[in-house]
Amino acid sequence: MPISSIAIGNPAEFGSVDALRAALAEFISTLIFVFAGSGSGAAFSKLTDDASTTPAGLVAAALAHGFALFVAVAIAANISGGHVNPAVTFGAFLGGNITLVRSVLYWIAQLLGSVVACLLLEFATGGLTIAAFSLSTGVGVWNAVVFEIVMTFGLVYTVYATALDKRSAGNIGIIAPIAIGFIVGANILAGGAFDGASMNPAVSFGPAVVSWSWDNHWVYWLGPFLGAAIAALVYDWIFISPATHEPLPTTEYA
Template identity: 40%
Template sequence: MAAFKGIWTKDFWRAVSGEYLATLIFVLLGLGSTINWAAGEEKPPPADLVLISLCFGLSIATMVQCFGHISGGHINPAVTAAMVVTRKLSLAKAVFYVAAQCLGAVTGAGILYLVTPAALRGSLGVTTVKSDISLGHGFLVELLITFELVFTVFATCDPKRTDLGGSAGLAIGFAVAIGHLFGIPFTGASMNPARSFGPAMVMLNFQDHWVYWVGPILGGILAAGLYEYLYCPDPDMKKTLKRVFKKDPSGKYREVEAADEVAVKTGSIHTVDLEKAEKKDPFHESPGEVLSSV
């Protein structure tokens, strides 16, 4: 229950509602670019991949800029999962974030469904793996383009870097646009489970839907893990990993520096009072401390 203590605050619910609204706007605008208004013509032109890619990319850049200081601007369950594995967000809070993102996506897709003429709705931007490739290949494409996105998120929002300039939101938007330019012919380029879930729920079309959850989430986790623990590790991480906690009969945890053999042998250890420790939630970050991301 200690993990849930941080969610009963106004700031947290403001952040959750921010994720809902940001995802709603993003999905509404992004899916709107997939509507083919020339569908009623005798020879309708094919979908404009550049238009769709730029719309998704610029939409996410705008939403990150608007909501980054409110919720961290995840707007994507894959990014939220990446934050969890790198200990930037607690699992309890991540559940609420993902629920808000999915609900926002369904709402955005539902609004688009209502305002679009029935003859022009088509598939409403539902993502499916193209018949020319296998589901395995589609899974790999989604993993790779989401890896590119999440790695960009962590690299452009890294507080340890001193060489950053310009707009992180715009860089993230470019990453989304690039992923779409490459991935649309293969899988429709989801890069975001919520983006795929919204129109799939409205149209009740869940064909190949697992690809758009498993692929992006694994790609995001892999990118976050490689960036945080291999390429740009936190200098204090080694100290954290060396800590060993043991519980004595009195109910108190004893913290031992495993690298300090002398301290272990002599019994020079730290005692942590559980009641005091529970008052400080290690994952109780303010919205501004969450990595600004998609």
């Protein structure tokens, strides 16, 4: 069970070269991801006179975030695991895949990466507003929380199935960044018109800091963390812990 495998870690890990290197990888990957994702929204808004909420704008955002996350996960996978998301890190922690100490380092790095990305984007665009995540008209806060829970569940479940599950070696592990990018892009198409489809507290945090807009910001923390927790517990309890059978070698059914 996940709860029994949770590890706090050693405080000395805060100064470990390996842990700091991994945190730096998370910082860089999150910066790249947020710069591309938020930048695509700002660019589309500028090109269409603030019509970024049109269907074309939603598709553009989905593609930009999907492609950028694929790259961000791939370039950090061998160093930090390529979480690029505090909710993913939380899910990995609940499954015993990362210590609490290293999780804190990752969270700090991810949030800083997002803030720096938004500051760079604001400077590079000559002061263009980097809009914070917000709820669409008619969408209540609890509607948005449910959206974030379900979307983040899909994301973290995908991370477990393709990257964290030790049986995902080989071809499945190789496609993990693609699968993770695809599920985020698809979720943006599903929920982007309702609450922005964050699934990632860091992605919401950077724009909120730069624009200093905190309306309903808690939604983008509570929803993703709950979704990540449910995905981690479900996958670990049902598909990892029992180990009820040994997968057949591919030669058995090729």
